[in-house]
Every structure is written in C-alpha cells, then in structure tokens.
Amino acid sequence: MKIKVKLFAVLREKVGDSVVIMDVPKFSTVADVVNELKVKYPMLDPFVDHVMFAVNTEYVQDTYQIKNSDEIALIPPVSGGEL
Amino acid sequence: MILVTRDTLKAELVTATVLKESNGGVVTFMGVTRGETNGRKVLGLEYEIYPDMVEKMLRRISDEVFQYWGIADVSITHRFGFLKPGDISMVVAVASPHRKSAFEACQYVVDRIKQDVPIWKKEVFEDSSVWIGSE
Numbered sequence: 001m002k003i004k005v006k007l008f009a010v011l012r013e014k015v016g017d018s019v020v021i022m023d024v025p026k027f028s029t030v031a032d033v034v035n036e037l038k039v040k041y042p043m044l045d046p047f048v049d050h051v052m053f054a055v056n057t058e059y060v061q062d063t064y065q066i067k068n069s070d071e072i073a074l075i076p077p078v079s080g081g082e083l
Numbered sequence: 084m085i086l087v088t089r090d091t092l093k094a095e096l097v098t099a100t101v102l103k104e105s106n107g108g109v110v111t112f113m114g115v116t117r118g119e120t121n122g123r124k125v126l127g128l129e130y131e132i133y134p135d136m137v138e139k140m141l142r143r144i145s146d147e148v149f150q151y152w153g154i155a156d157v158s159i160t161h162r163f164g165f166l167k168p169g170d171i172s173m174v175v176a177v178a179s180p181h182r183k184s185a186f187e188a189c190q191y192v193v194d195r196i197k198q199d200v201p202i203w204k205k206e207v208f209e210d211s212s213v214w215i216g217s218e
Binding site: 008009010012013047054057075076079 | 131133135136203204214215
C-alpha cells in the first residue's frame, strides 16, 4: 500500500525532501516504515532514534498499524526552550 | 483566535481579540528572538512547523484552558519562517475576570506549546546553523 511520510527540520534537510512516498506491505507498523526509511536513507539513522511519530496529525506509538493512504510524520525533538 | 503565519505578529492586535468588559485581567506573552546564545552572535532563527498539526494542537490547548480555568478568551499565535533578532515569534493572550487565572493559564499555554507542538527552530550563526534539539 502507498503511504506518505512527512519529514521536518533536520530530517528534511538530511533527505533533501519534505515528503517521501513509500510502498509498504499491508499491516506494516510505524516502526516498519521507519526501518524501511533507514534502509532507503541511511543518513537518517543517527536522528530517528529520538523522533516521535504522528499519523494523520495525531501522535502515535511506533507499534501503530498503518492503513492505506495514511500520512505519517516523523517529528524530531521540538524547539523547547529554557524556562 | 488561533493563527500560524509567516507575517509579523503584533501583540496589541492579538491582545485586542480577548479584551472584554467582563475581563478584568489580561495577560499577554511574547516570545522574542534572541540575538545571542552562549555568547555567540545569532543572525536569526528559522522556524519550521507542521501546519495542520500545529493548528489542531493549539486549538486543543485552548480547549484545555477552558476545561481547567473556564477561560474562553484565549488567543494563540505563532510565526514561522526566518526571524531576525528582536522579532516576535509567538504571542499568547489570555483574559479572564480576575488576574490569577489569567497568569496561570497564559503560562500553561506557553509551556504546553514548548512541550510537544511540532514547531522547530534552527539557530543561524555567521558560519554555521543548528536545529535546536537535534544534537
């Protein structure tokens, strides 16, 4: 099935694109997609350990099972700031 | 009001959206781009956002303020794109009948935004740049 993966900030810069379209097997989880991404874009490897995930703009765990045409976003650490 | 924009933010305009005769306390917070970090000169900050998710989460934070404090007069605005030192990156205005809850709710909103709303910033120096939180 076809899915859309959105990349932001440092991840977007490393890949050179803000959207990646991927073809993944049915019943894939977010973790499966990330592993596939790491194979396709090895330069992401050092960064993806600390990312959070969103599917259709809601945070999910990496065990989340994705459906056809879901939009997955890799969310690197947000800007934060000192108190 | 919830707004994410590339345009200049004006605190007085955002504040005006929560002013009402019934509101005796109005708190406005501005986030401002700093011109230096750890003694290094900063040329500016590049803000990147995930627009759909940011708007949805800001709306949710606004709902939380209503749930916890019963305050409906909340405006949250955030800018994205390249900001120079001194530029305003965020304006949050909260108004309520009394000041205590307005102060609390305003701080709550700002802290929540910093926690998990998908907004990233890159510090741009004269010779390099770095995404905050990525290293």
